[in-house]
Amino acid sequence: MDYELSARERAWRDEVLEFIAEHVDEELAAESRSRGNEGRGPRAQRFLQALKDRGWWGLAWPEEFGGLGKTAIEQWIFIDEIETAGAPMLPLTVTSVAPTIMRIGSEVQKREWLPRITAGEIDFALGYSEPEAGTDLASLRTRAVLDGDEWVINGQKMWNTMAHTATHNWLAVRTEPEAPKHKGISMMIVPMDAPGVSVQGIWVWPGLRTNALFLDNVRVPRDHLIGERGMGFYYAAMALNFERLSIGSIGMARRHFRAFVATVRERVVDGRPLREDPWVRERLARLQVEIDAARMLGFETAWTLDQGRMPAAESSMAKIYVSELSQRIADTGCEILGLNGQLHAEDPGALASGRMQWLYRIAPMLAFGGGTNEVQRDIIGFMGYGLPRK
Template sequence: MRYADAPEQQAWRQEVRRFVRRHVTPALRAELRAHGNEGEGPLARAFHRQIFDKGWWGIAWPTEFGGLGKSAVDQYIFVEEMEAAGAPAMRLSITSVAPTIRRVGTEAQKERWLRPILHGEVDFAIGYSEPDAGTDLAALKTRAVLDGDEWVVNGQKIWNTGAHTATHDWLAVRTEPDVPKHKGISLLIVPMDRPGITVQGLETWSGIRTNAVFFEDVRVPRDYLIGERGNGFYYVMMALDFERITLGSTGLLRRLLEDLKAFVRGTVRDGRPLGAVPWVRRAIADLEMRVEVGRQLGLLNAWLVDQGVVPTKEGSMAKVYVTELNARLASVGMEILGLAGQLAPDDPAAPLHGRLQWLYTTAPLQRFGGGTNEIQRCIIAQRGLGLPRK
C-alpha cells in the first residue's frame, strides 16, 4: 500500500503550500541561515507571529483549547510543507510541552498555560540535562524545596538550549530526596525572569547556541509544578516521546534532496553530465529511497497519535532513522557537490547556500537531542520488543 493524501488532506497541503510560498521569502531564508536556522531573528519572529495569528501552531489541538481540532496527520503535512519551504521550525513548546500539559496537567494548569503557548506569549526552553545526568536522567540533582506557597530551586542545568530567549524553563527537579531516584523527580515551570537565574552561552560546532543555566534560591509559585509531585520522570519520558515524533520529520531532507537532484541535473563535470556518473546515480537513487522510508515512518507515527497512542517504539524508530539519514544525506551530498560542498553557508561560493555543510555540522546534535540514538535503540528493544535489559 502506498500512502496518498485524501482529497481534504490534499486541499490542506495546498493551503499550507500557498501560505509558505508567499511568506517564506528569500530574506527570511537568508536570516535563518545566518542564525544557524534557529529562528531567533526579527523576520523569523514575524513569521511565527503570522502562524500564531492563523492558529496554525494548534492544528491538532482540541478546539476547547483554541486549536483547529485537525488530525496528527494534518499536523505532519503542515510540518512537512513548512520544512520543505525552509520555514522556521515548530517550537518544542508546541510539540512537546503543550501535549504533556494537556495529558497530565490539572484543569487549572491547562487553562493557565495552553492558550498562552498557542499564542506565542509563552515559550519554553527544555531543562532536563545536567553535567552528571544526561542519559541517566534520574541522577539529576537540581533541587526544589517547598517553602510556604513557593518552590525554591537550586542547582545547574546544561545544554539548556533556548534558555537565553525563552520566557520559561520546563525544568526537571528533584523534590523527593528520600525515595528511589526516578520517583523523586517533578516537573516545574520556571519563569526565566526570576531573580537567581544565570544563563551562560555555550557555542556548538554548527554555530547553534546552547546554555548552562544556574539556579540560586529561585522562587516559583507552588502550582507551577505540573501534574503530580514525584511523577516528573514519567512526564519527561512522555514529553520526549512527543519531541521525537517531530524530530523524525523528513520535510527538510526532501527539500535538500530536491536541491541536490537539481544540482546533479544541471551540472556537467569533466565534460560529462553529473547525472550520468554511475556512483552519483546510485547515491541519488539510494537517498530517494531512504527519504521515502523516513516519510512513511513519520506518517505511521502521526497515524498512531490519531489512534490515541503515544508512539514509543515507532517514535524512536523515526528519530533514529531520520537523524542518521540527515548525516548520510549531508555526507553523500557534499561528496556529490565536490570540494566546494564543504563551504559554509556564509560563503557566497557555497553550492546550495552551504545547506549540506550546515546539515553535516548539525547532524551529530540531532542524534543526541531528545535522547541519544543508542538509547533509542534500547527503547525499541525493551519497550517496543519486550527484550530483557542487559
C-alpha cells in the same frame, strides 16, 4: 495501515502548500540560516504571526484549548511541508510542552498556562539534562524544597538550549530525595527573570548556541509544580516522546537534498556532466528511496497516534532513521560535490548554497537530541518487540 492520504488530508496539504507559496520565500530562509538560534528575526516573526492569525499555532491541540483539533496525520503533513519549504518551525513549547500540560496539568494550571502559550507570550527552554544526568535523567540533582507557599530551587542544568531567548524554563527537579530515583522528580515552570536564575552560553559545532543554567535559591510559587509531585520523570518522558515526533521529520534534509540534486543536474566536472555518471545516479536514487521511506515512517508514527496509542517505538524508529539518513545525505553530498561542496554559503565558490556542509554539521545533533539513538534502539527493543529492558 493505509498509506494513501484521504480527500480531507489532500485538501489540507493543498491549503498548507498555498500558505507556503504566499508566506515563504528565499529571504525568510536566509534570515533563519543567518540567525541560527539567536532569536527570531523580523521575517520569522511575521511568518509566525501569520500562522497564529490562521489559528495554526496549536493546530493539533483540542478545540477546548484554543486549537483546531487537527489529527496527528494532518500535523505531520504540516510539519513535513513547512520543513521542506525551509520556514520556521513551530517551537517545542507548542509541540512538546503544551501537549504534556494538557494531559497532566490540573484544570487551574491548564487555564493559567495554555492561553498564554497560544498567545505566544511564553517560550520554554527545556531543562532536563545536567552535567551528570543526560541519558540517565533519573540521576538529576537539581533540588526543589518547599518553603511555605514557594519552592526554593538550587542546582545546575546543562545543554539548556533556548535559555538565552526563552521566557520560562520547563524544569525537571528533585523534590523527593528519599524516594527511588525515578519517583523523586517533579516538573516545574520557572520564569527566566526570577532572581537567582543565570545563563552561560556554550557554542557548539554547527555554530549554534546552547547554555548552562544556574539556579541559586530561585523561588517559584507552589502551583508552578505541574501535575503530580514525584511524577516528573514520566512527564519528561511524555514530553520527549512528543519532541521526537518533531525531530523525526525528514523535511529539512529533503529540502537540502533537492537543492543538491539541482546542482548535480547542472554541474560539469572535467568536461563531463555529473548527472551522467552512473555512480552519482545510483547514489542519488538510493537516497531518494530512503527519503520516501523516512516520510512513510513519520506518517506511520502519526497514524499510530491517531489510533489512540502512544507511538513510542514508532517515533524512535523515525527519529533514528531520519537522523542517520540526514548524515548519509550530507556525506554523499560532500563526496559528490568535492571540496567546493564543503564551503560556507557566503563563499563565492560554494556549491548548492553551502547546504551540504551545513547539513554535515547540523545532522549529528539530530542523533542525540531528544535522547541518543543508542537509547532509542533500546526503546524499540522493549516497547516494540517486548524484549527485556536493559
